[in-house]
Amino acid sequence: MKQTLRYDQYSCQLMVEGLPDVSVGQSSNAIGIITAWRLAWVGRPELEGRREHLCALMGAVLPYARHLISGVSRNFGEGDQPVTIGPGEGGDHRLELRSSQPDTPPLQICLDDAELADLVRVLDQLRMDPRLQLGLPVPIPEPLRPRELLDRIPLHRRLAAPVGGAAALVIAASLAVLQPPPAPAPGSAAPSSSSSEASRSPGQKSARPATDGGTGTPATTEKP
Amino acid sequence: MAQESSPSPPSRPLPRRGLERLDLMLLCMEALDFNGGEAMVWMSGKMGFTNLFPNRVELWKRRCYNPLRRAYRRGELESHETDALIRILCEMADRLYPMLRALLSAAEKVEMRQRRWELFDDRLAQLMRERMNPRRSGVRQLLDPELGAAQRRRLVQGLALGAGVGGFDRLKASLMDPVS
Numbered sequence: 245m246k247q248t249l250r251y252d253q254y255s256c257q258l259m260v261e262g263l264p265d266v267s268v269g270q271s272s273n274a275i276g277i278i279t280a281w282r283l284a285w286v287g288r289p290e291l292e293g294r295r296e297h298l299c300a301l302m303g304a305v306l307p308y309a310r311h312l313i314s315g316v317s318r319n320f321g322e323g324d325q326p327v328t329i330g331p332g333e334g335g336d337h338r339l340e341l342r343s344s345q346p347d348t349p350p351l352q353i354c355l356d357d358a359e360l361a362d363l364v365r366v367l368d369q370l371r372m373d374p375r376l377q378l379g380l381p382v383p384i385p386e387p388l389r390p391r392e393l394l395d396r397i398p399l400h401r402r403l404a405a406p407v408g409g410a411a412a413l414v415i416a417a418s419l420a421v422l423q424p425p426p427a428p429a430p431g432s433a434a435p436s437s438s439s440s441e442a443s444r445s446p447g448q449k450s451a452r453p454a455t456d457g458g459t460g461t462p463a464t465t466e467k468p
Numbered sequence: 469m470a471q472e473s474s475p476s477p478p479s480r481p482l483p484r485r486g487l488e489r490l491d492l493m494l495l496c497m498e499a500l501d502f503n504g505g506e507a508m509v510w511m512s513g514k515m516g517f518t519n520l521f522p523n524r525v526e527l528w529k530r531r532c533y534n535p536l537r538r539a540y541r542r543g544e545l546e547s548h549e550t551d552a553l554i555r556i557l558c559e560m561a562d563r564l565y566p567m568l569r570a571l572l573s574a575a576e577k578v579e580m581r582q583r584r585w586e587l588f589d590d591r592l593a594q595l596m597r598e599r600m601n602p603r604r605s606g607v608r609q610l611l612d613p614e615l616g617a618a619q620r621r622r623l624v625q626g627l628a629l630g631a632g633v634g635g636f637d638r639l640k641a642s643l644m645d646p647v648s
Contacts, residue, residue, distance in 0.1 A: 254569060306638075313626040313642040336574075358573035361628040365565075368634025385641035393645060 247275050249376065251369040253362035257284045258370060260298070265377070274377045283366075288353055291341065293326075300327040302367050302382050308337070309364045310385045316392055479547040484535055486643035487545065488606065489623075490553060491534035495599070496623050497560045499592040500567050504560070511559050517552045538601050554640050561631035568628040572621075589613070589620065 249260045258281070265276025281298050283291040304321030308329045311318060319330030325342075332338035337360050339353040355363065371380055482490065498504030505524070512521045521527040530549055532541045545553075561568065570576060571584055593611055600607045610616040630639035 309629045310638040310641060313629050313638055314645050315622055356572065356574040357625050357628065358569045358575070361565075361569060361572065361625075361631070364629055365632060365634075368632055372634050385637045387641050387644040387646065390646050 245272065246279070247273060247375070249275060249370065249373060251366040253365050255286050255359045255362045256366060258282075258366040259284075260370060260376070262378075270377050274375055276377050278378065283363075285353070285359075289351065291351075293344075297326055297344075299380055300325055302371065302380055303327070304329045305339075305360075305363060305367060307383050307385075309360065311388070311392075312360075314388055314393065316388065480644075481544040481547060482550045482643055483646065486645065487534050487550075488536050489626075490550065490557065490643055491531050491537070492610070493557055493623055493627055494531065494553070494560075495595050496588075496592060496620075496627060497557065497564060499588055499595055500564050501560075507560060507563075508556060511556050511563075512552070515552075515555060515559065517556070520549055520552050536600050536604050536607050538599060540601070550643075551640070554643065555636055557627075558630055558632060558635050558639060561627040561635070562633075565628065565631045568624055568631065571624050572628055588624075589617075592620065 245263055247262055247264070249262075251258045260275065260278060260281045262275035262278040262280075264270040264272055264274045268276065270276045278295040278298065281293060281295075283301075285291075300321065304325065304327045308320045311320075317331040319328060321328040326344065327342075328340040330338055332354050335357070337355045337357075339355055340350050341353070342350045370376060371382060494508065497508070501507055509521070509524045509527060512518070512527060521530065529541065530545060530553060531537070532539050533543065533545050534540070571581070571588060573581070576584075596607060596611055602608065602611075610619055626639070626642065629635065630642075
């Protein structure tokens with residue numbers, strides 16, 4: 245009655261053992277109850293656990309892969325989750341597994357892109373297998389929000405356009421302020437000079453030299 | 469019950485950026501497989517999309533909605549047409565997964581990996597020069613040997629992570645992202 249599902253990829257092999265849930269009428273070759281699973285890596289410790297650990301692994305790895313397709317690298321499964329995956333050094337991916345056994349340090353595995361793709365494929369093969377008649381809670385992939393996509397652009401590139409625009413505005417405004425005001429036209433100078441004459445006291449003399457009639461030659465100024 | 473292909477996001481057309489990426493990913497498939505064009509048509513028939521893409525011309529016309537193309541068609545693709553193209557892409561990526569994996573694997577010898585990338589980059593550049601508008605900044609950036617390397621790697625990585633039936637939902641959700 246015990247069934248074993250096996251999925252092989254280049255760098256890993258996933259085996260899931262279980263039993264059909266006869267109470268709901270599942271066939272003998274189906275798995276409705278997962279009793280154990282093992283994930284064997286080439287050159288790495290073998291992972292094993294219970295159903296909730298498998299769900300945690302799928303719940304972290306598959307959304308991480310989805311975000312990677314959009315170019316967004318961030319951690320998944322943080323907090324008290326038994327499985328965490330996130331970007332590592334040099335473009336690798338860091339998978340951290342926390343054991344439910346006490347006094348067991350967390351296991352960290354570094355995966356390259358190919359190994360991550362292998363892991364994603366075996367998990368996909370498992371969840372798409374019609375023999376696995378058991379709901380595994382995996383988030384449904386959705387389009388990302390603009391805010392999430394914005395974070396993948398470096399900060400200096402995001403700020404380049406608004407800072408450049410503000411700088412251009414400041415420079416243009418400064419140049420406009422530094423421009424000398426245009427000289428007033430001759431016709432428009434008279435009203436301002438008569439008003440300035442009226443504002444002066446009777447004893448004051450105009451600083452402008454008086455001109456002689458229309459010749460333009462300065463006349464002699466009166467001495468007080 | 470096994471988790472079926474989860475319900476797709478609401479049917480709406482792919483945004484412009486999504487169309488670009490979809491066509492570029494299909495182009496990557498052609499760069500990896502010299503008979504990629506023929507394989508695409510064959511795959512389309514095998515998957516039952518003959519009513520949508522009865523021949524290679526109809527398939528080519530759908531791909532020309534990519535704004536980066538020389539022969540660019542204005543308008544939008546129907547959601548069932550883009551779904552079919554994405555499924556074809558996932559199936560082709562599944563078929564060529566060993567080659568995608570070889571490009572991404574750090575376990576390969578550095579010289580071998582570099583040689584694979586050179587062959588892929590050369591073939592992709594050749595296809596892009598034939599079909600894409602070289603005046604578009606996106607095309608120029610992708611063709612740049614240094615600036616486009618990270619973007620080309622992301623395309624290959626996206627194909628590897630979206631390969632197979634299970635990758636359809638991931639790939640479609642990514643192509644539906646609102647901005648680039």
